[in-house]
Amino acid sequence: MELTDADVEAASGGDSRALTKVYESLAPRVRRYLWARGAEDAEGLTNEVFVTVLQRLPRIHGGEQGLVRFVFSVAHARYVDEVRCRVRRPLQLPYETEHDDRVAPAAEVTALEAAGLEGALRMLARLSEDQRAVVAMRVLGDLSLENTAQAMGRSVGAVKQLQRRGLLALRELVEEGENPRA
Amino acid sequence: MPDETSRMLSEVGLPADEFQEVQELLGALRETPLPPLVPSDEVAALLAGGPVTRRRRRAAIVLGSVVLGVAGASTAAAAKVLPPPLQEVVADFSDAFLPFGFPHPEDDSTERPPTAPQESEDRSPAPAPATPSVAPRTTLVPQPGEPGSTPRSGRQGTPSTAPAPMAPTGPRDGAPMGTATSTPSPAAPSDGPSGPPQEPPPGGVDGGPPVAPHGQVAPDEAPVRDSAHDRSGAGPRSGLGSEGQ
Numbered sequence: 001m002e003l004t005d006a007d008v009e010a011a012s013g014g015d016s017r018a019l020t021k022v023y024e025s026l027a028p029r030v031r032r033y034l035w036a037r038g039a040e041d042a043e044g045l046t047n048e049v050f051v052t053v054l055q056r057l058p059r060i061h062g063g064e065q066g067l068v069r070f071v072f073s074v075a076h077a078r079y080v081d082e083v084r085c086r087v088r089r090p091l092q093l094p095y096e097t098e099h100d101d102r103v104a105p106a107a108e109v110t111a112l113e114a115a116g117l118e119g120a121l122r123m124l125a126r127l128s129e130d131q132r133a134v135v136a137m138r139v140l141g142d143l144s145l146e147n148t149a150q151a152m153g154r155s156v157g158a159v160k161q162l163q164r165r166g167l168l169a170l171r172e173l174v175e176e177g178e179n180p181r182a
Numbered sequence: 183m184p185d186e187t188s189r190m191l192s193e194v195g196l197p198a199d200e201f202q203e204v205q206e207l208l209g210a211l212r213e214t215p216l217p218p219l220v221p222s223d224e225v226a227a228l229l230a231g232g233p234v235t236r237r238r239r240r241a242a243i244v245l246g247s248v249v250l251g252v253a254g255a256s257t258a259a260a261a262k263v264l265p266p267p268l269q270e271v272v273a274d275f276s277d278a279f280l281p282f283g284f285p286h287p288e289d290d291s292t293e294r295p296p297t298a299p300q301e302s303e304d305r306s307p308a309p310a311p312a313t314p315s316v317a318p319r320t321t322l323v324p325q326p327g328e329p330g331s332t333p334r335s336g337r338q339g340t341p342s343t344a345p346a347p348m349a350p351t352g353p354r355d356g357a358p359m360g361t362a363t364s365t366p367s368p369a370a371p372s373d374g375p376s377g378p379p380q381e382p383p384p385g386g387v388d389g390g391p392p393v394a395p396h397g398q399v400a401p402d403e404a405p406v407r408d409s410a411h412d413r414s415g416a417g418p419r420s421g422l423g424s425e426g427q
Contacts, residue, residue, distance in 0.1 A: 019229045027219050036211055047222035054228040117214055120207050139186050139208045145193060164194035167204060174203040 005063035012058045019057075023050055026068065029141050030075045036136040037079050038125055045082060049075045065147065072141055072151040076133060083129075123173045131166030134159055186212075259284040 003025040010018035027046055035042040052074050053060075053067075060070050124132055130152075137148045149159040187205045191198045198205070221229065258264050259272040266287035273286045 014231075016230055023221065023225070023229055027221075028216070031219055032212075032216060035216070043219060044222070046219065047225050050221070050225050051228065054225065117210055120211055123207065124211070135190075135208070138190055139212055142186065160194055163190055164196065167191065167194065167196060167201060170204045170207065171201055174207065 003064050003067075008057075008060075008064050008067050012060065014058075019054060022057075022067070023054075026050075026071050030071060033072070033075060033136050033141045034079055036121065036124060036140050037132060038121070039079055039082060040086070045078055046075075049078055068143065069147045069150050072137060072143055072147070073153075076137075076151055123170065126173060127166050127169055130154075130162050131169065134162040135166045135170070138163065256284075262287070 003022065007018050007021050011022045027050060030049055031042050031046040034045050039045050049071065053071050056070075057067075060067055062069065124135070127135065133152060134148060137143045137151060138145070141148075143151065145156055145159060145163075149156045152159065154162075187201075187208045188198050191201055191205075255264070255272065259269060259276075262269060262285050264272060269284070269287040273284045276282060276284045
């Protein structure tokens with residue numbers, strides 16, 4: 001679904017159809033980004049992001065690109081907040097599936113298992129926080145280099161460096177013999 | 183082949199053919215179908231109404247603030263703790279438009295406790311005639327049936343509210359203490375018009391310095407001087423202390 005500047009303009013004016021289009025075009029990208037980053041509740045966090053975004057929509061400038069930058073800035077900040085909250089929480093035991101007697105796994109887990117991508121996510125998780133943020137924003141969020149830099153509050157050069165190191169680290173992990181589809 | 187990954191590689195000068203597996207890995211993450219996203223209730227409300235909900239919330243906050251402000255002002259006006267000009271405005275408004283009324287600020291004057299007589303009672307039986315205060319005047323207005331009420335019509339405004347027994351003690355011996363003793367005399371203000379005394383006694387009752395040093399005060403005159411000078415200095419007080427004992 002292609003989002004245009006006119007859609008963003010109409011959404012800023014409160015047009016319900018345009019607002020829905022903004023949500024439907026950007027929310028899946030945000031959710032995928034948060035999921036790849038390892039958010040505990042990517043769907044809930046995505047909704048929190050859009051509560052903020054939709055309330056501030058009339059004050060966002062820059063058309064579609066400005067909106068995308070703002071959306072991913074909020075998503076990045078929310079994820080960082082979630083990680084900080086997670087760190088402050090009491091010590092949690094690691095989750096062990098064989099001790100879990102629940103019968104309905106999360107939808108994301110089901111999709112992940114179907115695609116055999118658990119290993120891929122584990123590999124991505126071994127990158128540094130900033131490297132993972134850059135790779136996820138660029139690949140899963142479809143953000144340009146400049147938009148990624150603005151969303152992360154970094155310079156374009158710094159993002160380029162993070163991107164380069166992240167890709168090299170991923171290649172090393174693959175060559176180490178870790179099968180990402182396992 | 184994910185285009186975005188190829189672009190990323192070229193941006194940082196890495197050869198794409200050495201990163202085939204990385205491209206597959208990232209492409210799989212990108213293309214993996216995820217279950218449809220369900221908007222939360224709050225997001226759904228925002229999508230339906232847009233910023234209107236915020237406007238309504240803001241309007242409710244403003245309305246609540248106004249109601250609280252009016253209630254607070256009414257309570258303060260009823261308790262008569264507003265500044266006098268504001269109290270006057272609120273009272274006028276309530277008189278004109280409301281079925282009840284708030285008190286006017288000038289209503290305070292009759293209810294204010296008399297402070298000057300209390301001080302004079304603490305110190306001395308003779309009151310301070312320096313300033314014409316309201317409370318002593320109201321208490322000493324002659325009753326209509328009294329024999330001396332008619333000729334004393336001019337005294338009603340005078341500050342000479344001291345009791346009569348104190349008057350004869352004043353001008354004795356021609357001492358400089360005539361400042362305070364001449365005022366309570368019943369004869370002195372009788373021929374003057376009503377209102378404050380037009381000829382202040384010599385020595386200045388109104389805040390003037392004590393005319394007599396400590397050693398020259400007659401023993402029975404010291405209390406009168408002390409009250410007349412409103413405890414302005416240590417001299418009369420010390421004289422009173424030596425006097426009363």
